[in-house]
Amino acid sequence: MSIQWTLIAAFLYAEIFLVLLLVLPVASPQRWQRIFKSRFLSALSSQAQYYFMILIAVLVLFFLDAIREMRKYSNPEEGTHQHLDAEMQVNMRLFRAQRNFYISGFALFLSLVIRRLVTLISTQATLLAESEAALKQARSATSTARSLISQTQSSAAQNDANEAHDKQVKALKEQVQELERTLNRERKDKEALKSQAESTNAEYDRLAEEHRKLQNKLTAVGGGDGEDKKDA
Template sequence: MSIQWTFIAGYLYFEIGIVIIMMLPIFSPRRWNQFFKSRLFSMFQQHAAVYFYVLLGVLSLFLLDAVREMRKYSHATEGAHVHLSSEMKGNVKLFRAQRNFYITGFAIFLAFVIRRLVTMLIIQDELTIKAEKIIKEAESTVKLAKTTVLANTMQSEENKKYEEVKSKLEETEDMLILSQERVKVLEDDIKKWKLKYEELNAQITGKGDEP
């Protein structure tokens, strides 16, 4: 295998390793998002699109070269059988062209897969943060509602107690007014009886003084 195809094969193995690491539950989406927002990754992220499309263009060129080699050696083996050694060389070259085609094709495919996985991990972390925020807001709303209901209940109970005390106080005031009126009536009666007693006493003393 030549140097360029060795490099492409190594890049393919590197992509496979990255995909496996991203799919395993080793790191949470939040950890991945923190890594994507780190300084180390931000240095690469500034020109990530340029690197991606350049690498994609290079892989596409190698893919087209592999397709050309496949068509070239496949047509060579379709004719009449030539010498055995020449036929074996053609088959080996055809096999290498097919191998290079598969390596390059899978490398291009995994490049899109990795890009999609990065986007999905970032979106999943953002959705998780939003869900946690919504849950916290819902919990705070429930607590506020509970405290409001409790305060309203206590206030209604206090109002009921106030109404009861007020009604009892009004009844007591009414009874006090009645008692005062009765006392006045009794005082008037006492005054009347006192006057009658004095008149009667005066009459008795007046008769006792006569000869």
């Protein structure tokens, strides 16, 4: 394997490891958010889009080159089958082109998957933080409102003719109802976020299964090549 394909294969293995880290419950979304916002990554974030586009362009070039090689050696020139050595050379190069096709294809695909996972994790961490802050605020406001209502009701019992107190009680009750509705909405948003995370995990499992099948196919192709060479 040439140096450039060795580097792409190493990059593919690193991507697989990173995807496993992001998907498995190794760290909470808040902790991943702190890692994403670390000083080193923050320094790269200003040019992250630029680096990502360069990486995608390089992988696409290698991917297209692998397709070109596959098409080239899938249709050998006439008379090639007359020489066994030439035929073995063509088959070996075709196998290498197929191997490079899978390596570059999976590397390109996992690059997009990792970017999407990072976006989803960052969004989830932000929504969880906002949800927790809103819940705390709603609980505090509800407790304060109930305390004020209790005080207002006790004073209203002493002075039934005080219309100002009645209006204040009514306003506080409406505020409590609004806060309770806000609390319910936050709970529903949190449940929706949890459902989205489960859907993301299910999608990853499906992608991992496809990845395993394609790896088995690549192994079968490699094994078939090895048997052909041994028979020769």
